[in-house]
């Protein structure tokens with residue numbers, strides 16, 4: 720992608736890799752949750768999709784925590800609007816105005832989703848059943864655990880936050896023709 724953006728305005732390669740890896744894993748966790756888990760009864764055939772979903776979810780929790788700490792403690796680029804006076808002078812789209820709130824909320828709700836998943840898994844004994852193949856049966860319905868309802872409800876909130884995030888990127892990158900995604904990509908040396 721374009722190499723004309725100064726280093727202080729963009730994320731470093733490890734930050735970029737973790738961002739796109741997290742996006743991919745979240746997309747996959749949603750896909751398995753919505754397309755497989757909710758449509759499969761709690762029998763042996765659910766063990767493999769559950770194992771994949773739980774592994775993805777735990778990996779997401781690790782990466783989102785790591786990336787948040789890296790961003791807070793090690794490095795974050797200057798804000799896009801602060802670094803480009805022409806952008807801050809423009810009257811921003813409503814969706815743009817939400818961005819400063821949406822970014823921290825994305826970290827928070829992603830981590831919350833994963834923690835709620837763990838909060839279903841622990842009382843349901845899912846770790847020994849799914850990963851240890853203990854032979855015990857799955858609970859007939861995960862909704863006996865209140866955290867299951869929260870996992871479903873918070874997934875809608877996270878989905879809305881992701882939609883805002885993606886729409887803003889599409890708007891700036893493709894409709895306004897700005898090098899928006901350049902901040903979250905690799906520099907051409």
Ligand code: HEM
Pocket residue numbers: 745748749752753756757772773775776777779829830832833834835836837839840861862867870871872874
């Ligand atoms: C950010 C990470 C995660 C995302 C985006 C995610 C997403 C989802 C979604 C969309 C559903 C279906 C919800 C519904 O429609 O009601 C679901 C269900 C579920 N998830 Fe996750 N999840 C994540 C992490 C986890 C983790 C870490 C675990 C466990 C360690 C987990 C365990 C479950 C379980 C047990 C179900 C219920 C399946 C059922 O009712 O049959 N999830 N998840």
